[in-house]
Amino acid sequence: MEEDKRVLLHVCCGPCSTSSILRLLEEGYKPVLFYSDSNIYPESEFIKREGELKKVASLHSLDVIVDEYDHEAWREKVKGLECEKEGGARCPVCFRYNLERTCRKAKELGIPYFTTTLTVSRFKPSKVIFAIGRDYPGFLEIDFKKKGGFEKSVRLSKEMGLYRQEYCGCEFSLRKENG
Ligand code: SF4
Secondary structure, X not given: OOOOOEEEEEXXXXXXXHHHHHHHHHOOOEEEEEEOOXXXXXXHHHHHHHHHHHHHHHHOXXXXXXXXXXXXXXXXXXXXXXXXXXXXXXXXXXXXXXXXXXXXXXXXXXXXXXXXXXXXXXXXXXXXXXXXXXXXXXXXXXXXXXXXXXHHHHHHHHHHOOOOOOOOOOHHHXXXXXX
């Protein structure tokens, strides 16, 4: 019997999806895109990033499953960590929030694997993301920033004219000290 190579790819934004989708396809996986990012603030930004992701998805004739946007629930999870800088203690909680939802969705859809585009970012340590992912069955440890993945995502996004946000996502990453 042929191995089921479907993987639910948690996607944080269109630009990061570009090189990640290519890498999965090159490695023989069949990606299903899952846009689950209640960390993004405000909602208009969530919608904007969704639109950019759909442009990338249509290039590969892939569908995008859009999760419910529930920023209030996400805020509850990071309660007490609002003052942390980007890269501090709030971020692993945020990663876990999205990975847990992705694992649950993969299970619901009968998709054997899941992973995340979060590892594309040079600001997000893949080691931390992997350590969290290991708590969930079906997680694939793929470091998308490796093999030139980050640089490729920048180049492809430029070529496609994609909107590339200047902050990570939540309202706390909008603060001046985080650039
Ligand atoms: S800075 Fe980014 S990773 Fe960290 S909590 Fe905010 S949205 Fe999540």
